[in-house]
Amino acid sequence: MKQWKLLGATxxxxxxxxSYASAQQKSITVVSWGGAYTKSQVEAYHKPFIAKTGxxxxxxxxxxxxxxxxxxxxxxxxxxxxxxVELADAMRMCDExxxxxxxxxxxxxxxxxxxxxxxxxxxxxxxCGVATIIWSTVxxxxxxxxxxxxxxxxxxxxxxxxxxxxxxxxxxxxxxxxFALMADGVPAADVYKVMKTKExxxxxxxxxxxxxxxxxxxxAGAQPPQLLGDGQVVMTTAYNGRIFDxxxxxxxxFTIVWDGQIWDIDLWVLPKGSSNKDAAMEFLKxxxxxxxxxxxxxxxxxxxxxTSSIPLVAKYNDGKxxxxxxxxxxxxxxxxxxxxxxxxxxxxQDELTKQFNAWLAK
Amino acid sequence: xxxLGGLAPSKPSSSDTLVAADGTPxxxxxxxxxxxxxxxxxxxxxxxxxxxxxxxxLPIAQMLWLSVNEPTxxxxxxxxxxxxxxxxxxxxPGEDVFAALVEDLKDARERQAVGRIGAMMNHVYSGARxxxxxxxxxxxxxxxxxxxxxxxLDATWGDPRLWIMIQSMSxxxxxxxxxxxxxxxxxxxxxxxxxxxxxxxxxxxxxRTLWMSALITCMCLPLGYPVAYLLASLPLRTSNLxxxxxxxxxxxxxLVRITAWIAILQSDGVLLSSLAALGFVDMDTAKRPQLVYxxxxxxxxxxxxxxxxxxxxxxxxxxxxxxxxxxxxxSLGATSLTTFRRIxxxxxxxxxxAGALLVFILSVGYYITPxxxxxxxxxxxxxxxxxxxxxxxxxxxxxxxxxxxxxxxLILYWLFNKIVGIDSLxxx
Numbered sequence: 001m002k003q004w005k006l007l008g009a010t011x012x013x014x015x016x017x018x019s020y021a022s023a024q025q026k027s028i029t030v031v032s033w034g035g036a037y038t039k040s041q042v043e044a045y046h047k048p049f050i051a052k053t054g055x056x057x058x059x060x061x062x063x064x065x066x067x068x069x070x071x072x073x074x075x076x077x078x079x080x081x082x083x084x085v086e087l088a089d090a091m092r093m094c095d096e097x098x099x100x101x102x103x104x105x106x107x108x109x110x111x112x113x114x115x116x117x118x119x120x121x122x123x124x125x126x127x128c129g130v131a132t133i134i135w136s137t138v139x140x141x142x143x144x145x146x147x148x149x150x151x152x153x154x155x156x157x158x159x160x161x162x163x164x165x166x167x168x169x170x171x172x173x174x175x176x177x178x179f180a181l182m183a184d185g186v187p188a189a190d191v192y193k194v195m196k197t198k199e200x201x202x203x204x205x206x207x208x209x210x211x212x213x214x215x216x217x218x219x220a221g222a223q224p225p226q227l228l229g230d231g232q233v234v235m236t237t238a239y240n241g242r243i244f245d246x247x248x249x250x251x252x253x254f255t256i257v258w259d260g261q262i263w264d265i266d267l268w269v270l271p272k273g274s275s276n277k278d279a280a281m282e283f284l285k286x287x288x289x290x291x292x293x294x295x296x297x298x299x300x301x302x303x304x305x306x307t308s309s310i311p312l313v314a315k316y317n318d319g320k321x322x323x324x325x326x327x328x329x330x331x332x333x334x335x336x337x338x339x340x341x342x343x344x345x346x347x348x349q350d351e352l353t354k355q356f357n358a359w360l361a362k
Numbered sequence: 363x364x365x366l367g368g369l370a371p372s373k374p375s376s377s378d379t380l381v382a383a384d385g386t387p388x389x390x391x392x393x394x395x396x397x398x399x400x401x402x403x404x405x406x407x408x409x410x411x412x413x414x415x416x417x418x419x420l421p422i423a424q425m426l427w428l429s430v431n432e433p434t435x436x437x438x439x440x441x442x443x444x445x446x447x448x449x450x451x452x453x454x455p456g457e458d459v460f461a462a463l464v465e466d467l468k469d470a471r472e473r474q475a476v477g478r479i480g481a482m483m484n485h486v487y488s489g490a491r492x493x494x495x496x497x498x499x500x501x502x503x504x505x506x507x508x509x510x511x512x513x514x515l516d517a518t519w520g521d522p523r524l525w526i527m528i529q530s531m532s533x534x535x536x537x538x539x540x541x542x543x544x545x546x547x548x549x550x551x552x553x554x555x556x557x558x559x560x561x562x563x564x565x566x567x568x569x570r571t572l573w574m575s576a577l578i579t580c581m582c583l584p585l586g587y588p589v590a591y592l593l594a595s596l597p598l599r600t601s602n603l604x605x606x607x608x609x610x611x612x613x614x615x616x617l618v619r620i621t622a623w624i625a626i627l628q629s630d631g632v633l634l635s636s637l638a639a640l641g642f643v644d645m646d647t648a649k650r651p652q653l654v655y656x657x658x659x660x661x662x663x664x665x666x667x668x669x670x671x672x673x674x675x676x677x678x679x680x681x682x683x684x685x686x687x688x689x690x691x692x693s694l695g696a697t698s699l700t701t702f703r704r705i706x707x708x709x710x711x712x713x714x715x716a717g718a719l720l721v722f723i724l725s726v727g728y729y730i731t732p733x734x735x736x737x738x739x740x741x742x743x744x745x746x747x748x749x750x751x752x753x754x755x756x757x758x759x760x761x762x763x764x765x766x767x768x769x770x771x772l773i774l775y776w777l778f779n780k781i782v783g784i785d786s787l788x789x790x
Binding site: 092095096097098171202205215216217230231232343346347348349350351353354355357358359360361362 | 474476477484485488489490491492495498499560561562563566567570628629630647655737738739746749753754756
């Protein structure tokens with residue numbers, strides 16, 4: 001009898017202890033794209049956040065498919081507390097009411113005291129999402145191929161007389177039409193205004209015609225550094241992070257031309273109805289602070305979405321590469337830049353892809 | 363069955379009909395036995411039949427069904443669908459249709475389906491997505507008269523073509539996807555009209571697919587014929603070795619073979635570097651001819667990949683030709699050319715037919731090789747089907763393209779049957 005009592009008491013104590021511990025040890029699930037990118041977030045956001053608040057973070061990877069968010073919200077079983085998504089998905093899910101609204105006033109002010117609404121770069125704060133990084137589609141060249149003048153403007157990419165040699169271009173209309181218009185003299189700010197007209201699209205294709213015979217088409221993001229490295233092309237459009245990696249790790253003389261860059265953002269969103277909403281919001285605030293965003297640049301060549309973070313961007317984790325000049329948002333790089341207009345592309349992708357393929361086939 | 367027919371007495375005239383051991387007439391007994399045997403045979407193939415129906419026939423039928431019947435619009439805009447069913451396309455739909463649309467959009471917004479409707483409509487009317495999503499966002503603030511309210515919101519609502527597209531997309535059987543697949547669309551009066559010149563692509567690609575397949579077949583035949591002949595006529599030891607040479611690449615993974623071709627053909631690859639070292643082409647890789655990521659690359663690799671499909675049927679036919687025929691011809695004074703032309707070659711025609719049909723049909727639907735090596739001008743229709751399935755998510759158009767491809771293949775098969783005769787096929 002006595003033994004049974006003892007056992008019962010132990011069990012009760014154990015249950016109490018477990019529930020007490022779980023109440024104490026809060027935990028949130030943060031979902032992102034994996035690889036080097038998630039590593040940069042773990043180093044810059046997760047680790048300091050855990051150290052500061054004691055809230056545990058479970059990091060999960062996903063492939064950009066946001067269907068689980070919809071399923072979780074609709075069945076009211078939200079297990080993803082914070083998710084890193086692209087702008088188009090953030091807007092769509094916001095429209096469908098799947099995300100928590102985020103008031104910019106609730107975000108931390110910049111290190112210089114500026115409120116978040118002013119501190120974040122224009123186009124990076126949205127109803128349901130807060131941007132963390134800015135990445136960019138640019139073109140890069142192999143400096144060893146040009147002994148004299150080096151390419152420096154978007155127009156140079158399309159100038160095969162001044163800079164002969166093959167060009168690597170992604171086999172889609174997106175970004176290429178913008179590049180062509182900027183090379184043809186359209187200022188970055190007006191690109192989408194011009195592209196909305198039929199004549200604007202014609203003009204872009206006409207400009208693309210001038211390099212059509214010199215193009216090696218690529219499809220996957222890993223190809224451009226490879227094409228440059230193999231000498232298949234002398235310059236290529238590419239994602240800035242990839243070129244940075246290849247230049248640094250393989251010690252290649254690849255140089256990015258920032259003129260006419262097309263930038264895009266990744267955002268944190270909070271699926272609606274999470275039981276950890278407060279902790280998730282806490283994490284979102286912490287990770288979008290001036291210092292956390294600046295720290296991320298230590299691990300990856302993406303720019304912080306806050307203006308106040310840029311001066312704090314220090315060296316890469318190799319301890320010698322200065323990251324500031326590699327940021328898409330560095331003042332010298334950000335002069336003639338355009339933000340990818342996802343609404344335009346959501347509308348026109350079908351039509352322009354068809355036109356692009358027809359153009360390609362002829 | 364034919365042998366049975368011979369056994370069965372055609373006129374059971376005599377009173378003493380043949381009976382089996384258990385007393386039943388022999389004819390009936392025989393029929394019973396064969397029926398049972400056939401049932402057994404059918405049961406044996408039943409698992410395979412079910413498997414084919416479930417994983418092959420049904421999905422294809424479902425996909426083809428999608429090319430004429432895409433239910434999204436009909437289900438998401440039920441009131442509009444009902445009102446538009448009787449619309450005569452003469453002038454802009456009336457206020458009742460606009461009102462029905464606003465009602466539908468309100469419901470759709472509640473179900474979070476506006477984005478889906480917009481994306482679906484965008485496939486047939488470029489820019490429809492933001493028109494629908496924009497209207498969906500503001501359904502709460504729209505007031506009657508709705509036609510004016512929507513037109514104020516976005517002038518696109520005044521385009522009769524948009525309404526024609528909504529109508530065609532909501533029909534139970536629509537031809538709009540097949541029209542799109544052959545570069546046609548409907549104009550603002552509902553007449554079939556070609557799409558703008560700069561967007562015509564599918565017919566061009568269909569045409570290219572057909573003539574590239576024909577070219578690949580024509581290249582495989584002269585390459586494969588002598589090899590098949592050697593295989594069939596050399597002594598066993600040598601021919602076995604040769605057979606291994608044919609089969610080894612056949613058994614190698616396709617991706618490995620394609621990657622190997624990239625390594626050989628690219629501008630700093632094995633072939634051009636060797637030629638450059640010999641002085642035939644420029645040392646500068648940028649000035650060398652482009653052999654890969656274009657039509658040349660696709661052709662070379664596809665001929666290589668499909669060659670065994672030509673050689674093996676040819677070989678199996680040649681193996682059965684008795685060498686004594688040719689010897690007889692020679693002994694009667696025919697030259698070796700005449701012997702080949704009049705004796706040997708005619709006997710190999712079933713093999714040629716089988717090999718050519720196999721290679722042609724395989725290459726018409728080929729996907730992976732052109733996808734990896736096609737680059738700018740070497741891609742085929744299957745790559746476009748994949749594009750619409752994977753990235754533009756326009757499954758109805760993909761289904762229509764696939765349907766046309768299937769139809770073209772069946773027509774060719776029928777023509778082939780008319781000209782050569784399918785009975786003369788020999789696959790081995």
